[in-house]
Amino acid sequence: MSKGSGSDRLRVAAAQIAPVWLDREQTLLRVIEQIDRAAVAGVELLAFGECLVPGYPFWVTRTDGARFDSALQKDLYAHYVAQAVCIEDGHLDAVCEAARRNAMTVILGVLERPASRGESVYASAVSIATDGQIVACQRKLMPTHEERLVWATGDGQGLRTHRVGPFTVGALNCWENWMPLARASLQGQGEDLHVAIWPGSDRLTRDITRFMALEGRSFVLSAGGLMRRDDWPQRLPHGELLQQTTDDMPWANGGSCIAAPDGRWLVEPVVESEGLFMADLDIREVRRARQNFDPSGHYSRPDVLSLRVNRRRQRTVEVED
Helix, strand or coil, X not given: CCCCCCCCEEEEEEEECCCCCCCHHHHHHHHHHHHHHHHHCCXXXXXXXXXXXXXCXXXXXXCCCCCCCCHHHHXXXXXXXXXXXXXXXXXXXXXXXXXXXXXXXXXXXXXXXXXXXXXXXXXXXXXXXXXXXXXXXXXXXXXXXXXXXXXXXXXXXXXXXXXXXXXXXXXXXXXXXXXXXHHHHHHCCCCCXXXXXXXXXXXXXXXXXXXXXXXXXXXXXXXXXXXXXXXXXXXXXXXXXXXXXXXXCCCEEEEEEEECCCXXXXXXXEECCCEEEEEEEEXXXXXXXXXXXXXXXXXXXXXXXXXCCCCCCCCCCCCCC
């Protein structure tokens, strides 16, 4: 249970930061630093942007990423995969310990490379409970446009909710939030606090955050990342070439925000600034908003409309000994 156990309130925050781009270990240190900072501020649930660790594949659209059999793309992909998070190898152990030490729920966007799936990688939203245990890992169901050149398609294993104090929380990656059935799968599991993680753009978060709040009569926290000129790392594969592609910086401007169940802004989209953007949520606001519309309760029609969710983890081999 969260520090808010027994209370109707929960303090949440988006950690809007930049990664040490394409460097897993250094970015994880930044994540842990933010968790410890948020704990001092009394935060009980903290969310980070999509694929923050080790960073979003911004290079694809800037280096002719669709060119087949390109040595450049192979080099960058190989580096990216090497910097991915393998949960089975313990790459998130220190983050899990920071969550446990601070009795905080953490939702972190990572590039995940499962030990059992070769060298394919997924944009995953990892939910870590207050005891340090990973309670959900949602691999993005459908990478968007150029992301498909880098990320594999996920599955529904992480489409699940979990309790955080008085709230039931679910999380989706970026444009998964535009998928009505993905949203409905979490609403039907009792979600009343939705966490949406994004690479970082108020253009992405401004409209849909309030829409999802109104649709679900839920609180919605959107967490975005940053990638500005000042965030450019010193050493990268093909760094000089990539440096020549930075004229349109910032590549990510944040856009983190928080909306109430009636669509009011609690935190309007924040751009350019790094920091913790917090709000205190009251479960009674959800109950008030659902008096006239409860999407998976009295306003649902399961006799007419229903949803089947396959939460089996995708595997190419099923071994029977």
